Amino acid sequence: MxxxxxxxxxxxxxxxxxxxxxxxxxxxxxxxxxxxxxxxxxxxxxxxxxxxxxxxxxxxxxxGSQPFGPLHLAVRSPVLIPRPETEDWALTLAHRIRSQAPPARPLRILDLCTGTGCIPLLLCRALPPGWAHATGVDVSEDAVALAKENARLNDVPLSIPTRHASSRERRANAFTPVRADLMQPDVVRQAGLDPPYDVITSNPPYIPKAEYDRLDASVRDYEDVRALLGDPVGAVPATLPEAERDKGLSFYHRIAELVRDEDLLGPDGMLVLEVGDGQADDVANILKRMTHLQQIELWNDPWGKARVVFARR
Ligand SMILES: C[S@@+](CC[C@H](N)C(=O)[O-])C[C@H]1O[C@@H](n2cnc3c(N)ncnc32)[C@H](O)[C@@H]1O
Incomplete structure (x- = not known):
């Protein structure tokens, strides 16, 4: 033995x-x-x-599992394993929202590229009951199934309560994951989104192709290429300027376009984007150039690198 x-x-x-x-x-x-x-x-x-x-x-x-703030998440290949830097900023965001006055109605939260559902589920668990109604969007069926499983495992109700729900149900925070492709022109309709949202979060794929090719096999062999590659073949927005190509920035450009053209974010809303190391300034410039969001903060990760672009009007 x-x-x-x-x-x-x-x-x-x-x-x-x-x-x-x-x-x-x-x-x-x-x-x-x-x-x-x-x-x-x-x-x-x-x-x-x-x-x-x-x-x-x-x-x-x-x-089969990964702790994430107050959550215990189920994780299964090929859905991306939530990273500690994401946990760090999601907790910071929850803290920041909590420090505001209680909202008159649940905040409408939209998480783009939701994966395991880690970000909206953390917000649902960390915010007081009745503060958060979250929707998560992901192109991967595996991710949406896992996000639903994670809602159940962490006792977060899976659908946004209707007007006919009991007052107890209405007071609960809730999360709805849906499958849709952010790069499709009609994604808002495809995903059944209902803008404007009070908080939009995203940790989109952001790794440039050259860097992806050098990634450790333990990442490339087990995690979905769609969760990692920032400029997926055939999905790079046609309007992405030459200077921003091949830098893993396609999803930020697309999110800025949706904020601009679909009024995705309410007037006092906040947009919180995780970025790769070295991408923060480019992403801040994309938002300033393409949207009305001109108040921009960069948040550092626990290792001192700028890894989040926080923006509001
Ligand atoms: C970097 S992972 C982040 C997952 C999760 N938010 C997290 O922080 O762990 C990016 C996610 O984007 C999804 N994704 C990739 N392309 C997409 C698209 N065109 N539309 C919607 N989701 C997409 C992937 O399936 C993956 O789950």
Whole structure:
């Protein structure tokens, strides 16, 4: 028994280093043994987990879960694993909204490129009941299914209450994920959106192709290319200026276009966009040039890099 455990530790240590191997083996055993775990690991034994980890699979897909602020999210390949920098700014945003006066009606929140639903679900959980009615849009069916599952796992009601709902239902925060393609001209109708929104958030795909080609295999082999590549083939907006091409900026351009042409954001609304390292100034310029949003802040991630563009009128 002891020698089997030692051999697992030795094999995993060769792949990821001894300290990480010790930690990960502990988490793997906890995930398999914890009877209160609502999210089941995607392997049955620690031996299978170690085999998959040695082949380069991200630990989160093996454990099947990832903490995100107050949430426990189910994660499954190929839906993008939520990153710590996203968790950091989503918590900052929740804090900022909470510090305002209570809204007269639930804030209408729109999360574009929602993936696991991590951002709107965090807002629904972190804001007081009755403050948030969120909609999430994603092109991937896997993502929309996972976002629904995550709403259930985190006790966030899955549809926005109607006028006929009970007062208790109306007081709850709620989240509706829908499948639609942001790059389609009629996405607002396709997704059943109902502008204007009070808060629009997005962590869109933003990795330039040249950088994507150099990514670690553990990212490229397991996470959806659509979640990563900022200028997807055939979907780069025709109006994207030459100087902004191949820099992973297509989705920011498209979001700015939707804010401008579809009145997606209300007069006092806030737009919060995660950006890649080095993209903040370009994205701030896109917003200033294309929209009425002229008050712009850049937020740093915990490692001191500007990773969020926050904009309002
Ligand atoms: C970087 S991931 C972010 C996921 C999640 N918001 C997060 O922070 O973990 C980008 C997401 O955009 C989605 N996506 C890619 N192209 C899209 C499109 N044309 N329309 C809508 N969603 C799209 C992907 O499926 C992916 O889930």
């Amino acid at each position: 002891a020698s089997a455990a030692a051999s697992l530790l030795a094999r995993l240590s060769r792949a990821i280093g001894r300290e990480s191997a010790q930690n990960e083996l502990r988490w793997m055993r906890q995930a398999l043994q914890d009877p209160s775990n609502r999210i089941h690991p995607t392997a049955r034994t620690v031996e299978d987990m170690v085999e998959r980890r040695i082949r380069g699979e991200p630990l989160q897909y093996i454990l």
